[in-house]
Amino acid sequence: MYTIKLDQFEGPLDLLLFFIKRDELNIYDIPISKITKEFLEYVEYIKMLDLEVAGDFILMASTLMHIKVRMLLPKEVDEKGEEIDPRAELIQALLEYKKYKEVSEELTFFESNQRKVSFRGNYDHDEKISPPEYDILLKNVTLFDLAKAFRNAIEGVKPVPVHEIQKINITIDEQIEFIMSKVNEFKEIHFLSLVHGMQEKIRIVITFIALLELAKAAMIGIKVSEDFNDFVLYKLENNG
Amino acid sequence: MDNIYISVIEALIFSSDDPIPAQEIIRAIKGIDGEDIEINIADVDSVFDELNKKYEDNGSSFRLLRIAGGITFGTKAEYAKYLGYLSSEKSKRRLSQAALETLAIIAYKQPVTKPDLETIRGVNSDYILNTLLEKNLIMISGRAETIGRPLFYSTTDEFLKYFGLNKLSDLPKPREIDEIMKDEDFLEQKRKIMMNLIEDVVAKETGESEENNDSTIE
Amino acid sequence: MDNIYISVIEALIFSSDDPIPAQEIIRAIKGIDGEDIEINIADVDSVFDELNKKYEDNGSSFRLLRIAGGITFGTKAEYAKYLGYLSSEKSKRRLSQAALETLAIIAYKQPVTKPDLETIRGVNSDYILNTLLEKNLIMISGRAETIGRPLFYSTTDEFLKYFGLNKLSDLPKPREIDEIMKDEDFLEQKRKIMMNLIEDVVAKETGESEENNDSTIE
Numbered sequence: 001m002y003t004i005k006l007d008q009f010e011g012p013l014d015l016l017l018f019f020i021k022r023d024e025l026n027i028y029d030i031p032i033s034k035i036t037k038e039f040l041e042y043v044e045y046i047k048m049l050d051l052e053v054a055g056d057f058i059l060m061a062s063t064l065m066h067i068k069v070r071m072l073l074p075k076e077v078d079e080k081g082e083e084i085d086p087r088a089e090l091i092q093a094l095l096e097y098k099k100y101k102e103v104s105e106e107l108t109f110f111e112s113n114q115r116k117v118s119f120r121g122n123y124d125h126d127e128k129i130s131p132p133e134y135d136i137l138l139k140n141v142t143l144f145d146l147a148k149a150f151r152n153a154i155e156g157v158k159p160v161p162v163h164e165i166q167k168i169n170i171t172i173d174e175q176i177e178f179i180m181s182k183v184n185e186f187k188e189i190h191f192l193s194l195v196h197g198m199q200e201k202i203r204i205v206i207t208f209i210a211l212l213e214l215a216k217a218a219m220i221g222i223k224v225s226e227d228f229n230d231f232v233l234y235k236l237e238n239n240g
Numbered sequence: 241m242d243n244i245y246i247s248v249i250e251a252l253i254f255s256s257d258d259p260i261p262a263q264e265i266i267r268a269i270k271g272i273d274g275e276d277i278e279i280n281i282a283d284v285d286s287v288f289d290e291l292n293k294k295y296e297d298n299g300s301s302f303r304l305l306r307i308a309g310g311i312t313f314g315t316k317a318e319y320a321k322y323l324g325y326l327s328s329e330k331s332k333r334r335l336s337q338a339a340l341e342t343l344a345i346i347a348y349k350q351p352v353t354k355p356d357l358e359t360i361r362g363v364n365s366d367y368i369l370n371t372l373l374e375k376n377l378i379m380i381s382g383r384a385e386t387i388g389r390p391l392f393y394s395t396t397d398e399f400l401k402y403f404g405l406n407k408l409s410d411l412p413k414p415r416e417i418d419e420i421m422k423d424e425d426f427l428e429q430k431r432k433i434m435m436n437l438i439e440d441v442v443a444k445e446t447g448e449s450e451e452n453n454d455s456t457i458e
Numbered sequence: 459m460d461n462i463y464i465s466v467i468e469a470l471i472f473s474s475d476d477p478i479p480a481q482e483i484i485r486a487i488k489g490i491d492g493e494d495i496e497i498n499i500a501d502v503d504s505v506f507d508e509l510n511k512k513y514e515d516n517g518s519s520f521r522l523l524r525i526a527g528g529i530t531f532g533t534k535a536e537y538a539k540y541l542g543y544l545s546s547e548k549s550k551r552r553l554s555q556a557a558l559e560t561l562a563i564i565a566y567k568q569p570v571t572k573p574d575l576e577t578i579r580g581v582n583s584d585y586i587l588n589t590l591l592e593k594n595l596i597m598i599s600g601r602a603e604t605i606g607r608p609l610f611y612s613t614t615d616e617f618l619k620y621f622g623l624n625k626l627s628d629l630p631k632p633r634e635i636d637e638i639m640k641d642e643d644f645l646e647q648k649r650k651i652m653m654n655l656i657e658d659v660v661a662k663e664t665g666e667s668e669e670n671n672d673s674t675i676e
Contacts, residue, residue: 010555010556010559010579010581011579011580011581012580012581013579013580014580055582056580056581056582060580093577093578093580097578097579097580099632099633100559100562100563100566100578100632101559101562102632102633103562103566103629103630103632104555104558104559104561104562105558106630107558107561107562107621107630108552108558110621110622110623110630111552111553111558111620111621113535113622114619114620114621114622115538115552116535116538117523117532117533117534117535117538117622118251118254118255118532118533118537118538118541118545119255119530119531119532119533120254120255120313120472120475120520120531121254121255121256121257121258121545122256122257122258122259122312122313123473123475124312125305125307125312125313125314126302126314126315126323126469126472126473127314127315127317127320127323128320128323128324128327128473129320129321129323129324246517247517247518247537248519248537248540250518250519250520251519251520251533251534251537251540251541252537252540252541252544254519254520254531254533255533255541255545256544256545257545260544264544267544268540268541268543268544269540271543272539272540272543294516298512298516299464299465300465300468301465301466301468301469301472302468302469302472313472315469315472315473316469319465319466319469319470319473321490322466322469322470322486322487322490323469323470323473323486325486325489325490326470326473326474326478326482326485326486329482329485329486329489404599404600405600406600410600410601412598412609
């Protein structure tokens, strides 16, 4: 057996290509018995070395055995009546693998050349001014914008210590009326100014629910305000 | 000093990850071309001036700076707004690690509530959730039936677009990632088992089963 | 395009830590100076040539390169040995033959699944895929619709950068199988391997650091 360094081979296909090249074999007429015998010798050797890749080599050994057995049996034919060479698949696999192996050798050149190029190492001292206004990208009102504005409104209410249970008489219908009157009066009104002066959180909550109802029923419109913690209610012309 | 070293010094400053001290420049040149090369700190200093004069004369947008005992390149102030525009654009596109972690938890466990998310991450996640909502990568998708009825968070279509996914089920499964990441020991184990199996097959095919000797595999 | 933008373009490229696409340069300029500024891709292309001519004329050690669909500054090859002396980055290991082979298959067949990759290579590729993912040379790019819906792998921009390619179509064309057959002696491959060997010997002699372990070529 030739002494070859096993770690030179990337796998069983690579090893088979080596045999074919070394013995100047015709890849389309591989002497399966000979090559199988030799391959198995190497598999024994690999197993002895307990190499990680042994499993893949044994799998190939088993493929070679299959082909060897099929070569001894009567020839199979395909639908066109042509004889099937049991080696055909293996040949295809070898050529396909070789194609990429060749390219990978070319890639080594690109790698070598590129290793000679260095890129700029330090960017810490470039002068930069980041304009904050470019961070604003929002275009449409989303549920989140709405919810955030609402939360800000809630947080704007100063907590007052309350010791007695107060009953607040307020209904959604009342607030719907309240909103409609404001919207009709001003055409446009910011949510924060709408709830300005409301002392109880529940009143703001009810007002908010009321405006959601109105928006859902297309009685009013809602759009973004320049202040992203707020939004604008506006009168819809067809309801005027 | 030989004039050929002007370009070498320029290249060394350009590619150094930190401001490079003159001493280091000299060390590299002597390290490659020999200790007897004539070059000293004063040479590096005059190359510094010479290069900066060249950049000034040909209207370059960068120049050499002395920072923390070393030399480095920096762009000039007049381009600051253009560079700032790009870097703010970039930071918008780049997700921070924390955001990515949060996004990942939401993506895999959705719908998920903030308390559940914070249990997993071990830190308060208000700010990150807000950022992700603002970037439209996640959305509020409902409410849990548990105490306090916390909000559910889920990922958006924008999220799928950001990661180039067609649908949520295209996300790599944690199991698949494990499989790629599992350590070599495990692979080794698997291979040994495989070897055993294939060996049996080979032995049977070749009718040599009686000689078969499994001594290589424990 | 106004000539003042030559320096702006130079600054934008110089200050970008990734190769910057011409589109992005235009976006930054229009973002700052207004959408009505006249500048287009052809302008950026001619500034590219103009600047490179300037660097060539005044003996600069770096020049503009087109990599991964963008523009970036890179040093000229003749300074590699000096830079390698100081930088551990440059003396890091080359990719192994197994890694190159796997990358070649992914690059040409992308997106490709692990089973397909392993069929071509004939070996288990978990470990190598993990390595390439960690190095950011490949990425998970989706899922096949075939049974088991295996993950798809594709190459990254980092891959293009590693090999100094502007786009995937700049990759060397694989030979057709018929052609491979004609060249039984694999003469071309032998010549290439020899050239690479010589290159490495030269590099070592000129003092690449001893950590540089080109284990791929014996």
